[in-house]
Amino acid sequence: MTACSPSGGDGSDLQEVRVSEVIRSIFYAPQYVAIEKGYFKEEGLNVLLDTAWGGDKAMTRLLADQTDVALIGAETTVYVQQQGAADPVVNFAQVTQRDGSFVIARNKIDNWDWSMLKGKSLIGSRKGSMPEMVSEYVQKQNGLQPFTDVNIIQNISFDNQATAFASGTGDFLQAFEPSGAILEKAGQGHVVASFGEDSGKLPYTVFMAKASTIKSEPETFQKFTNAVQKAQNFVHSSTPEEVAKVILPYFEGVDPEIVAAVVKRYQESDGWAKDPVIDQEEFDNMKKIMKDAGELKADVKYEDLVNTTFAEKAQAN
Structure with a gap:
């Protein structure tokens, strides 16, 4: 995590958190909502977002400490584990629960x-x-x-x-x-x-970070996950038009009616998780799909790659 910086206007300090998303997609609406509705700032965080345009590129940035948090598919943490990483990448907050x-x-x-x-x-x-x-x-x-x-x-x-x-x-x-x-x-x-x-359901897109980073900054990751839960509440309780209005700045040049139609499509297809908790059944379904594709070289333990501590507290609160 980077040093604190002035939030600009109210005299308080916000801790900067660098986030790298795999692609730019309406599928990740809860993330944009958390930024635009000020949920991260309410938790004392200033999220700096960039788009990697590729899961391998986003993971490379995370492993190289060029970003603090990545929004990618949970399968990437399995690949890192299979390569024998000394500092595993851990999934801590789920955003999407189905293929989008x-x-x-x-x-x-x-x-x-x-x-x-x-x-x-x-x-x-x-x-x-x-x-x-x-x-x-x-x-x-x-x-x-x-x-x-x-x-x-x-x-x-x-x-x-x-x-x-x-x-x-x-x-x-x-x-x-x-x-x-x-x-x-x-x-x-x-x-x-x-x-x-x-x-079926699986941890399709999740926020993840290095285990060492999570261990050194648990309060920051709790705040981050709290903001994610607030955004999830918003996208599930709001109309497609309301959600579209909030996230429109991230899709310049796209017709607002198209954005609203896509939001509706994702709401109806149960694409967005209602809370950040990554449960084992979803994780096991992901492993089954990976094994079927020949990409699961050896079994990986749910508890080694998933941390539900922050998500469960955010959900409870």
Whole structure:
């Protein structure tokens, strides 16, 4: 954690906490709400947010002490553990509890069936990433063999995937919002299915930090998690329009109606966790998906990579 700095205006001091998010997405609305509604500042924290544009990049920043907290999928902590890290990265506050990606088709499909992917091409994600593992898991659960029945395109960078699809690449696209809603409005695609509904609950996106950092600054992490819980309360008790208005500064150039529509989609698909607690059932489901993808080299213990102390206190309060 960095030194305290003036909050500007009220004479109090705010402790700066550097946060690196994996991508910029409406899926992470609770984080933006916590910043914009002043929940972090109420706890005495000034969050400095940057976007890494990749789980591997966000984790690299965390391991190199270039950031204090990372918002990534919990699977990244497993990879660090499997590499024999002396200072493990620990998950301490959950933000999303399901995969937040959707299947985008070129034409509207009223009665979607996963078998429609057979013999088609799908723009997917990087090998070992949770979106890709979930995609492969859902395909197998529905009788499809990834890379055999479905041609998964993985050589397009995340920030260029929607553009590539709009330009004619692939029959289907696995995308996070607002890409789907933007493609729909432009008449270039249609959201036809949710990967999250068929893969079950898991610690999809969580706040994490080095174990040593958490041990040295427990009060700071409690304050941070308290703010996360307040934001979760807000996104679950507010209308899509209210949430959209708060987070709009993070999505410049995106139609406010699209932002509201995406918020509604995530509320209805149960994508956002109601509290920061990462329970073992969700963690075990994540491990099952990783094992199915061949990415779980050895078992990892829930208690070694998850700290629920701060989340449970935030929830109780």
